[in-house]
Amino acid sequence: GNSVTQMEGPVTLSEEAFLTINCTYTATGYPSLFWYVQYPGEGLQLLLKATKADDKGSNKGFEATYRKETTSFHLEKGSVQVSDSAVYFCALSDLGYSSASKIIFGSGTRLSIRP
Amino acid sequence: GAVVSQHPSRVICKSGTSVKIECRSLDFQATTMFWYRQFPKQSLMLMATSNEGSKATYEQGVEKDKFLINHASLTLSTLTVTSAHPEDSSFYICSASPGLGDTQYFGPGTRLTVL
Numbered sequence: 001g002n003s004v005t006q007m008e009g010p011v012t013l014s015e016e017a018f019l020t021i022n023c024t025y026t027a028t029g030y031p032s033l034f035w036y037v038q039y040p041g042e043g044l045q046l047l048l049k050a051t052k053a054d055d056k057g058s059n060k061g062f063e064a065t066y067r068k069e070t071t072s073f074h075l076e077k078g079s080v081q082v083s084d085s086a087v088y089f090c091a092l093s094d095l096g097y098s099s100a101s102k103i104i105f106g107s108g109t110r111l112s113i114r115p
Numbered sequence: 116g117a118v119v120s121q122h123p124s125r126v127i128c129k130s131g132t133s134v135k136i137e138c139r140s141l142d143f144q145a146t147t148m149f150w151y152r153q154f155p156k157q158s159l160m161l162m163a164t165s166n167e168g169s170k171a172t173y174e175q176g177v178e179k180d181k182f183l184i185n186h187a188s189l190t191l192s193t194l195t196v197t198s199a200h201p202e203d204s205s206f207y208i209c210s211a212s213p214g215l216g217d218t219q220y221f222g223p224g225t226r227l228t229v230l
Contacts, residue, residue, distance in 0.1 A: 036221075042223060043119070043221045043224055044159075044221040045221070089158065101212075101219075102161055102164065103149075103210075103219060104161070105158045105159045105160075106158060107157060
């Protein structure tokens with residue numbers, strides 16, 4: 001079945017460092033891919049998404065490109081801030097054409113940014 | 116933006132009792148709601164999908180008689196954990212979708228502790 005594998009954490013970086021969180025997926029068909037973020041004490045928020053191969057999702061300085069050839073959707077940010085400290089989840093949608101899609105999540109990566 | 120609330124945010128109960136968790140979409144109608152379970156430092160695992168006015172669809176391995184889901188209106192779904200045991204202690208998260216496709220809005224979660 002469909003699955004998502006992402007880099008284990010925790011990841012600790014200094015402010016302004018470059019961030020990469022790796023994510024690969026296994027899926028039949030052409031799922032949409034997502035990155036969700038969970039800030040301390042809050043619910044999940046959609047950070048960015050890409051719906052087809054070679055699409056690039058971006059938001060708040062974060063980017064990820066849908067790579068079908070490597071089945072990857074790595075999250076990157078050029079210069080992280082303390083406020084980026086959170087848990088990041090890579091996910092894919094199991095598209096239901098007659099209903100809302102199921103979302104399958106990776107295990108999450110905890111990111112901590114030092115001032 | 117779309118807001119989903121959950122109540123209560125935390126609940127502690129004795130073993131053998133039942134606990135009801137509410138999930139509400141505050142500013143949109145949710146034709147589909149999803150219930151997830153998240154163990155500490157692990158990912159979200161989908162438990163069930165519920166469509167307004169019909170029976171929930173449970174994922175493999177989830178006991179439907181133990182986790183009762185009701186989606187009585189387009190803005191409210193409830194999850195009742197019946198005869199709760201310590202192993203049911205977890206973080207329960209709901210999400211709501213306004214219709215077809217892969218957009219889901221997540222609630223802040225409910226932490227259940229069974230003594």
